[in-house]
Amino acid sequence: MAGRRWRLAAATALASAVIGVLGAPGAAYAAPGTPQPPSPGPSAGATRSLEDVHREVETLYRKAEAATDAYNAAGEQLRLQEKSVEEITRRMTAAQERMDRLRNEAGALARAQYRSGGLTPQTQLFFSASPDNFLSGVALARKGEQATRGLLAQVEAVRGELQGHAKAADERRKALDAERGKKEAAKKEVEARLDAAKKLESRLEEKERERLRQLEEERARRAQTAWLASDAGKGLAGQGSAATGEGKRAVDFATAQIGKDYVWGAEGPQSFDCSGLTLKAWAAAGRAIPRTSQEQWRQLAKVDVKDMRAGDLVIYFSDASHVGMYVGDGTIVHAPRPGRQVTLAGAGSMPILGVVRPG
Structure with a gap:
């Protein structure tokens, strides 16, 4: 009787160990011949x-x-x-x-x-x-x-x-x-x-790269939603933004570049980096501005976020290392990063340092 109890306890312990292994996070084991349900997506x-x-x-x-x-x-x-x-x-x-x-x-x-x-x-x-x-x-x-x-x-x-x-x-x-x-x-x-x-990125499979892009877009959407609900962004969505003649020409130039590749150090005409795009957009409007986002932040006139208008430059991150151009309706046009193209994005999708006005 004692032997049977010992064998039962041993079998139970073995089963628990097997279940523990199979249930471990990220484990990819299955019993031979056992059909598996379709995966709903990446595991936690x-x-x-x-x-x-x-x-x-x-x-x-x-x-x-x-x-x-x-x-x-x-x-x-x-x-x-x-x-x-x-x-x-x-x-x-x-x-x-x-x-x-x-x-x-x-x-x-x-x-x-x-x-x-x-x-x-x-x-x-x-x-x-x-x-x-x-x-x-x-x-x-x-x-x-x-x-x-x-x-x-x-x-x-x-x-x-x-x-x-x-x-x-x-x-x-x-x-x-x-x-x-x-x-x-x-x-x-x-x-x-x-x-x-x-x-x-190259070590990721295609589906993982796509998921990476989705994560990036989802984070940007969440940040934009939170920003629009904040005091700074409240009331900007759904509204146009009056622009000067120069500002409109700058916006027209920048939005005409949508779809062109980001290339670091580039100032057009076929590719741009972030400040290269704003530099050339305002040059097309007839106004010279500094080359880098940091100098644009340092030298140009600062305006309150709630007062920004189309053509103003939105400076991002604490080191002023990124810039986009406000086009109205809570939106910017910018050259995001390598592997991406000039595109529209939520003005609040990245941490805003401040807003400057070239003219």
């Missing part, structure tokens, strides 16, 4: 895993976008430094031409003195046979001395100017090298982040 464990992937991918793309802003900023500084070098070169050329003219004048003066026997004007006057010539010559000598002193002063001034330009040019060249280094470092970081994100 799989969903959590996919959400982790989603967060990691988004983090990588966000870091890539921040690095893209640094790349664009370095490129802008590089262009400014190059212009500065060109201006310094122009000034050096003009100063060198002035120096050449002064040297010619000094040479002519030296030759004139040589032809007069090397005597100073005062000595020549002393030996003058005519008192009238002597008296008139005194005034001329003084004028000559003043002209000589003026010539020498000009030579020294231009020489100092040339030295200053040479020093400035050397500093600009160093600054150029530094900006090139920053740009290259930012480029490497962008490429590394994008490569990591692409590798991560």
Whole structure:
């Protein structure tokens, strides 16, 4: 009897262990020959895993976008430094031409003195046979001395100017090298982040990639709904937004780019990054704005979210690393990230830092 009870307890323990294994999260075992019901979708464990992937991918793309802003900023500084070098070169050329003219004048003066026997004007006057010539010559000598002193002063001034330009040019060249280094470092970081994100996504099956896209869209919808219900977004949905003539032209340009690929560092015409799109849209409206989203946030006039109108720029994330253009009805047009195209999105689908107005 005791043996039967022992065998029953052992069998029960074994069954419990088997059930425990089969019921473990993420387990994919089934009894041979037992038909399984169709899966309703990813298991809770799989969903959590996919959400982790989603967060990691988004983090990588966000870091890539921040690095893209640094790349664009370095490129802008590089262009400014190059212009500065060109201006310094122009000034050096003009100063060198002035120096050449002064040297010619000094040479002519030296030759004139040589032809007069090397005597100073005062000595020549002393030996003058005519008192009238002597008296008139005194005034001329003084004028000559003043002209000589003026010539020498000009030579020294231009020489100092040339030295200053040479020093400035050397500093600009160093600054150029530094900006090139920053740009290259930012480029490497962008490429590394994008490569990591692409590798991560490439390990997913097609259905998982589609589910990843759905998760992204669902999160954006939830964020937009919450934003529209907040004090900041309340009343914006369902309403147009008055725009200036410039603002309307900027919006028309930006929305005409819908469907074009996001490419980091791109300013069109076939592809854009986020700030490249807003830059070109406002250029089409006749207004120049800074190249990067961070500089757009820093330099342009800030307006309250509830007062924004079509054409205003909505700046996202605490580091101002993303930007979209408001088109009205609680909506923006923007270039989201690599692997996506220029599209419309809810203005509140990402964390808003603030709103700026180009004009």
